[in-house]
Amino acid sequence: MRLLRYLFLLCALAAAIAGGYWWSVRPPEVNVAHPYKGRAAEVVYATAVVEPVRWAKVTSIVRERIVSLCGCEGMKVTKGDGLAELDSGDARATLAELEARQDLALSERDRALQLLERRVVSQQIYDRAQSELIRINAIIAAQKERLLDYSIVAPMDGVVLRQDGSVGEVAEPGEILFWIGQPKPLQLVAEVNEEDIPKVTEGQKALILADAFPDEELSATVGRITPKGDPVLKNYRVYLDLPDDTPLRIGMTAEINIVTRENDDSLLLPPAAFNGTIVQTVNAENRVASIDVKTGIRGTRAIEVLDGLAEESRVVFPYRADLTEGQKVVPEAGDER
Template sequence: MKKQKILNSVSTILLFILVLTGCNRKGKIKEEESKITYAGSNYVKVAPVERKTIYTYLEYSGTLFSEKSADIAPDLSERIIKYKVQKGDFVEKGNVLAIMDSTQFLQAKAQFESAKKSYIRMLALKENGSIDEQTFDQVEAGYKSAKAGYEFMLANKEIKAPFDGFITAKLKNEGEVFSQMAMGPTGPAILRLVNTESLKLKIQISDKDLPQIQKGQKAIISTDSYPESEFIGKVSFVSQEADMMSGTFTCEISVNNSDNKLKPNQFARVKIILAEEKDALVVPQSAIVKDNTVFIVNNHKAEKRIVSLGIQNENEVQILSGINEREIVITNGNVAIENGTIVEIID
């Protein structure tokens, strides 16, 4: 009986030991599973390796202005009878813009017609020898003077557009007398005409950047009005004299505006291109970690690559070797990972 009790006690102890061992083993398994789960929780953001054009550039901002504009004015003082255009109208070269008072024109016309009749009569008398050369010369001179006066008044009776463009301002009202002696911020003028087919962007550049900017360089202009559009221009002027107040240098960029999207006096940004590589392999700057290293994603794992870099700007960098087009590089979450780390891509 006593022996039986001892056996039962030993069995109970062994069972207890087995239970404890099993629990410890399950705990270790769960711990390992936890480690595996943790290893797979490296969330990353990615971007494709793209083949595109990349630039290095200097970025500035400035104001657009028209290369061709004019304040339109008659060549004599006269009353404005009627405008043939309104503010904002587009006109072509030769279109009539305004009609001026015809009083002086009619006087000049009458003088011309009278002088013309005298000239024709005196020409006939000269041919048959009835008048001397001096008398004829005086009549001819009077005729030519009257003709010139008539043609001058005729040209100023109707004010015409000297080139294609938009009427951007009416500086005098109908019925007002225009005077060549008028004083004001616009000077003597009745209309302002602006051609917008070709504009210029005026910027002020630092003396540090001056050696890198030359006439003829490519430039890319952008505006808030068309944030997805780029307008290609070129440097057309670089001042060789610094502004006395600011110490900066004036630079002008010409840009074609045949589609009329850009406007005079509009604010714009410009990238003056210093270097350009077409058909280059390009990745975001954020893909590059220390020692020219990138990580690509291959079978849900981070794969370390050593790359050679080409030209770069603040957003992108050219890859000369080390990765291929259409591979996926890690752009966020790539600082603390290692080669072979399991990763999960998130948007």
């Protein structure tokens, strides 16, 4: 009885050893994909903001409290229409003081002229009085011009796209109080990295991905490229024209892919199948062979294969660094896209 138990244990141990050995020498399973025909596109990625083609930012150039606002956000305005008034009390008090000094200087000049005609004072006294009057007149003219800065007006015909600030707040110089522009046409303003800008030219098509319209196919056309880039951010500004029927709105952000080159009916493989330009193929004997292929357009979803593979080739997908040249494998059909 004990002998039978020992024999049973030995058989079980032998089976386990045999199974482990078989598993250790069993060829590994790999997913394989076939190159497929499709359109290869080289794109330049960038983020962009929707802006009107013609618009202006309206700011204050003096630091003063806001006393009135037009409340005309979303309304049409004409160039010169009043948008806001700033507190000009101190400026007008200064003007009144200057005008009083002007009256005095005028009297002094007239008196000096009368005395000069009677030869009581010299020409020099009269000239000094005349110069003082001229100086005060110039100061008053400048002060009247400065008072215009307390009235903020529309710099162009258009629509008040946005109004900021409230009555009682202090407007700071350079702080934007109004955005005024033409609702149509619209454009995308993108920042493109300097290493990509040589690929971008006017007239190229751009595909748009906007969070507000995830299921819509939106596009734009490269209109112009700023001649000078930003040496700090290392990018160039690119303006893209939007069609009149675009659903995008002013101020929206979007991701764009500018199509810089494309080929139809190309042989493609997903990027995960590559290690640089090396791919692993599985031959008729199910053995691995590494091939250095010639590639063309390298996109984010597919890489164009120019030479080295055929449509019937079986390619390990994704690339397996643990496989060796000539190693036997068990291929299984994988997702090739």
